[in-house]
Amino acid sequence: DVKVTQSSRYLVKRTGEKVFLECVQDMDHENMFWYRQDPGLGLRLIYFSYDVKMKEKGDIPEGYSVSREKKERFSLILESASTNQTSMYLCASTLGQGSEKLFFGSGTQLSVL
Amino acid sequence: QKEVEQNSGPLSVPEGAIASLNCTYSDRGSQSFFWYRQYSGKSPELIMSIYSNGDKEDGRFTAQLNKASQYVSLLIRDSQPSDSATYLCAVKGGSQGNLIFGKGTKLSVKP
Numbered sequence: 340d341v342k343v344t345q346s347s348r349y350l351v352k353r354t355g356e357k358v359f360l361e362c363v364q365d366m367d368h369e370n371m372f373w374y375r376q377d378p379g380l381g382l383r384l385i386y387f388s389y390d391v392k393m394k395e396k397g398d399i400p401e402g403y404s405v406s407r408e409k410k411e412r413f414s415l416i417l418e419s420a421s422t423n424q425t426s427m428y429l430c431a432s433t434l435g436q437g438s439e440k441l442f443f444g445s446g447t448q449l450s451v452l
Numbered sequence: 453q454k455e456v457e458q459n460s461g462p463l464s465v466p467e468g469a470i471a472s473l474n475c476t477y478s479d480r481g482s483q484s485f486f487w488y489r490q491y492s493g494k495s496p497e498l499i500m501s502i503y504s505n506g507d508k509e510d511g512r513f514t515a516q517l518n519k520a521s522q523y524v525s526l527l528i529r530d531s532q533p534s535d536s537a538t539y540l541c542a543v544k545g546g547s548q549g550n551l552i553f554g555k556g557t558k559l560s561v562k563p
Contacts (some may be wrong), residue, residue: 341453372550381555382496400536429495439484439544441551443495
C-alpha cells in the first residue's frame with residue numbers, strides 16, 4: 340500500500356514563526372501536492388511538484404513556499420505564519436503526471452495563534 | 453475560474469435507501485471526473501472515476517456522467533450508516549491538468 344506520511348498531526352505556532360510541514364511518500368511517486376482544507380471552502384491546491392527540485396504554484400500560493408530536494412519528500416514552508424493560515428494541510432502524491440488517483444497523507448491541523 | 457459545484461448538504465437518507473449526490477462543473481473541455489470519500493477526521497480516498505458519458509457501476513456505487521449538461525453524479529444503493537461521510541467531486545482541468553475539487557456534500561445515513 341502507498342503510504343504518505345505527514346510529520347505532525349497537530350501543530351500550534353505563533354504569528355510570525357517560520358513553519359515547516361513535512362511529507363514523505365514511500366512509493367516512488369513522481370508527483371506531490373500540498374492542499375489546505377477549510378470548512379466551506381473545500382480543498383485548495385497550494386503548490387505541487389512533478390519532479391525533484393521542481394515546483395509549481397497552485398491556486399493559493401501566497402504566503403507559502405515549498406522544497407523538493409529528494410523525490411520522496413515534499414516540504415511546505417510558511418515563511419511567516421499568520422492566523423489566516425490556520426487550517427488542515429493535506430499532502431498527496433500520484434504515480435505520474437495527471438494527478439488522478441491522489442494518495443493523501445493523514446493531514447496536519449495547524450493552528451496559528 | 454474553473455469551478456466545481458456541489459450541494460453542501462447535509463443529505464440525510466434512511467438506511468437501505470438510494471443516496472444521490474450531484475456535481476456540476478464549468479469547464480466544458482473536462483474529460484476526467486472523480487468521486488472521493490472523506491470520513492470525518494480522515495483524508496479523502498478515491499472511490500470512483502468516470503471518463504465517458506453514461507453510467508459506471510462498482511458494487512453499490514454508480515457514477516453517472518453527462519458531458520453535454522456538464523453534470524456528474526454518484527448514486528449509492530442500499531445506503532449503510534458506514535457510508536456517512538463527505539463526498540468530494542473532482543474534475544481534472546486545472547491550468548496544469550490538476551484536479552479541481554468541489555466543496556463536498558455531507559451524507560448522513562440514518563439506521
